[in-house]
Amino acid sequence: MSTPASIYEIPLKTITGQETTLREHQGKVLLIVNVASRCGFTPQYEGLEALYRKFKDRGLVVLGFPCNQFGAQEPGTESEIQGFCSLTYQVSFPMFAKVDVNGASAHPLYQHLKSSQKGILGTEGIKWNFTKFLVDRQGQVVERFASVTTPAALEKEVEKLL
Numbered sequence: 001m002s003t004p005a006s007i008y009e010i011p012l013k014t015i016t017g018q019e020t021t022l023r024e025h026q027g028k029v030l031l032i033v034n035v036a037s038r039c040g041f042t043p044q045y046e047g048l049e050a051l052y053r054k055f056k057d058r059g060l061v062v063l064g065f066p067c068n069q070f071g072a073q074e075p076g077t078e079s080e081i082q083g084f085c086s087l088t089y090q091v092s093f094p095m096f097a098k099v100d101v102n103g104a105s106a107h108p109l110y111q112h113l114k115s116s117q118k119g120i121l122g123t124e125g126i127k128w129n130f131t132k133f134l135v136d137r138q139g140q141v142v143e144r145f146a147s148v149t150t151p152a153a154l155e156k157e158v159e160k161l162l
Contacts, residue, residue, distance in 0.1 A: 007139045010109045013097035015066075015078045028059045029161045030135035031154065032113060034067040034101045034126060036074040037084045041130040045089035047151030051158065052093040058162045059137065062093040065109075067101050070129050074098065101126040116141035136161050 007030075008023045022030070033048060045064075052062040066081050068074040074081065078097055085091035099107035102125050106114075113133045114124040132145040134157060143157060 015095040036129040038073040039129040117144035
């Protein structure tokens with residue numbers, strides 16, 4: 001596969017199965033998160049939704065990418081995941097189809113994110129669910145945050161980019 005010209009050109013699939021890209025979010029600040037429904041960090045959905053609602057009118061978009069690579073904590077179908085997020089956390093930010101974030105089958109978006117912002121000690125691999133990548137309005141990956149970093153702790157970083 002050839003390398004896309006930008007983060008906005010990478011082919012994606014929404015949680016409802018529609019083919020798409022991030023092109024519609026071009027010019028906005030993106031917070032891209034690998035999520036899971038049965039994780040100790042799952043309550044962060046509440047904080048992600050709060051952050052999204054607080055800043056969406058100023059140009060923030062939170063993007064959720066379910067992943068089952070960590071302790072099989074996202075075993076459901078896309079429909080089940082969507083229902084859980086909607087009913088339990090009233091998630092209104094865009095959600096996407098399940099992806100792998102590590103290994104040979106890592107989604108091209110996550111290959112791009114990981115190579116743009118390495119983790120602790122320069123590692124690329126995602127360590128766990130709810131790793132967060134902050135992307136500026138120009139599509140540059142500017143920061144990577146570990147699972148333990150709460151969405152509320154990102155407010156200042158998000159505001160700087162808005």
